[in-house]
Amino acid sequence: xxxxxxxxxxxxxxxxxxxxxxxxxxxxxxxxxxxxxxxxxxxxxxxxxxxxxxxxxxxxxxxxxxxxxxxxxxxxxxxxxxxxxxxxxxxxxxxxxxxxxxxxxxxxxxxxxxxxxxxxxxxxxxxxxxxxxxxxxxxxxxxxxxxxxxxxxxxxxxxxxxxxxxxxxxxxxxxxxxxxxxxxxxxxxxxxxxxxxxxxxxxxxxxxxxxxxxxxxxxxxxxxxxxxxxxxxxxxxxxxxxxxxxxxxxxxxxxxxxxxxxxxxx
Amino acid sequence: xxxxxxxxxxxxxxxxxxxxxxxxxxxxxxxxxxxxxxxxxxxxxxxxxxxxxxxxxxxxxxxxxxxxxxxxxxxxxxxxxxxxxxxxxxxxxxxxxxxxxxxxxxxxxxxxxxxxxxxxxxxxxxxxxxxxxxxxxxxxxxxxxxxxxxxxxxxxxxxxxxxxxxxxxxxxxxxxxxxxxxxxxxxxxxxxxxxxxxxxxxxxxxxxxxxxxxxxx
Numbered sequence: 001x002x003x004x005x006x007x008x009x010x011x012x013x014x015x016x017x018x019x020x021x022x023x024x025x026x027x028x029x030x031x032x033x034x035x036x037x038x039x040x041x042x043x044x045x046x047x048x049x050x051x052x053x054x055x056x057x058x059x060x061x062x063x064x065x066x067x068x069x070x071x072x073x074x075x076x077x078x079x080x081x082x083x084x085x086x087x088x089x090x091x092x093x094x095x096x097x098x099x100x101x102x103x104x105x106x107x108x109x110x111x112x113x114x115x116x117x118x119x120x121x122x123x124x125x126x127x128x129x130x131x132x133x134x135x136x137x138x139x140x141x142x143x144x145x146x147x148x149x150x151x152x153x154x155x156x157x158x159x160x161x162x163x164x165x166x167x168x169x170x171x172x173x174x175x176x177x178x179x180x181x182x183x184x185x186x187x188x189x190x191x192x193x194x195x196x197x198x199x200x201x202x203x204x205x206x207x208x209x210x211x212x213x214x215x216x217x218x219x220x221x222x223x224x225x226x227x228x229x230x231x232x233x234x235x236x237x238x239x240x241x242x243x244x245x246x247x248x249x250x251x252x253x254x255x256x257x258x259x260x261x262x263x264x265x266x
Numbered sequence: 267x268x269x270x271x272x273x274x275x276x277x278x279x280x281x282x283x284x285x286x287x288x289x290x291x292x293x294x295x296x297x298x299x300x301x302x303x304x305x306x307x308x309x310x311x312x313x314x315x316x317x318x319x320x321x322x323x324x325x326x327x328x329x330x331x332x333x334x335x336x337x338x339x340x341x342x343x344x345x346x347x348x349x350x351x352x353x354x355x356x357x358x359x360x361x362x363x364x365x366x367x368x369x370x371x372x373x374x375x376x377x378x379x380x381x382x383x384x385x386x387x388x389x390x391x392x393x394x395x396x397x398x399x400x401x402x403x404x405x406x407x408x409x410x411x412x413x414x415x416x417x418x419x420x421x422x423x424x425x426x427x428x429x430x431x432x433x434x435x436x437x438x439x440x441x442x443x444x445x446x447x448x449x450x451x452x453x454x455x456x457x458x459x460x461x462x463x464x465x466x467x468x469x470x471x472x473x474x475x476x477x478x479x480x481x482x483x
Contacts, residue, residue, distance in 0.1 A: 154370045154388050157370055158368075159372075
């Protein structure tokens with residue numbers, strides 16, 4: 001019996017879909033069977049980021065309305081030997097095409113066959129959000145270190161606390177180290193004390209994430225990027241390993257800096 | 267029975283007879299002549315209903331009768347009897363409700379009495395209380411004390427960094443630039459009818475009624 005995790009944020013554009021695609025990929029790379037569900041009906045794009053957009057035959061609404069079996073709608077990602085599947089959203093209807101009860105039933109059914117089910121939630125707190133949360137066992141809240149995103153995350157956490165039993169966990173995305181050091185961006189401590197939930201991981205802002213998304217290859221597949229390592233670490237934490245948070249500074253201390261540090265100077 | 271005091275009249279109503287009889291009696295009593303004071307000031311009257319329960323409509327009717335018969339100004343109507351609802355309401359207003367956790371953006375907590383929060387109020391969150399608000403944590407959202415009109419209500423917080431503070435019908439917002447720490451502070455309405463934020467220690471002087479424990483030192 002698998003576990004269903006919803007990835008949500010309240011605010012749009014903070015990286016829910018990118019996070020879902022990358023965590024899915026990273027968990028599959030750990031050898032677990034993963035199913036991603038895109039619940040952003042009418043504005044789907046998880047398939048684009050995964051590079052699976054031209055293989056879609058059936059979608060979420062077809063499954064819910066009984067036009068096909070869940071297995072027929074699932075798109076297999078060939079890069080991961082049958083470990084990563086996507087259930088795409090419909091592009092032609094809107095959020096009201098599905099209701100929370102149907103979603104719960106579908107997720108419960110999929111939990112039989114998969115270790116992890118990641119549900120990509122649309123922005124907002126309306127019908128689409130309610131659908132996405134309905135079947136989830138726990139939630140990951142994605143935010144960026146900006147006041148507006150943190151405010152919306154706070155609202156979502158308040159709503160989640162009334163729904164799911166486990167407290168949600170936090171991913172801080174798109175961290176820009178130089179802005180955080182100069183104090184122009186909220187720092188990690190500020191965000192976590194404000195939201196007061198556990199931090200699951202931090203991801204630095206990396207231009208390669210955008211390039212990778214455009215190519216349809218999640219950044220996690222590229223082992224050199226910092227964002228990729230961050231997503232892999234988060235995936236391992238989801239699987240229950242304890243991995244320390246990665247350091248933010250770009251350069252490793254030089255030989256002389258190390259010596260100065262030993263001597264107690266800056 | 268009518269009694270005169272230096273503040274005006276006290277009309278004591280018979281609480282043993284029926285309401286209709288009472289009205290007749292009242293009209294009769296009030297038709298007795300009396301001279302209005304020369305300075306033309308309206309004379310106040312207080313009505314004591316004894317053990318009689320008067321509904322809102324009946325109260326209004328009696329006010330009308332007294333006002334029409336003699337131009338007396340009805341100050342207040344006292345009765346020894348209140349409804350169960352009213353009694354429960356009064357108990358709730360005196361009660362202190364408490365909560366642990368965080369009041370997050372979009373959440374509104376409303377209580378009729380005092381409110382104790384062990385946790386923070388985040389921006390966009392709101393607390394409304396009929397009485398005082400005590401926050402063991404950081405207030406970053408909106409707090410509205412005395413929201414049914416109680417002007418003596420106060421707001422106390424371990425960290426006072428509110429978006430807005432409201433007490434009764436007054437409102438105040440945080441200054442745009444403020445780098446001070448604001449630990450252990452309280453907010454209240456001062457004698458100039460404005461909300462002020464001050465150190466916690468001043469409360470003892472300004473709101474002595476808040477101390478209910480006796481003895482000790």
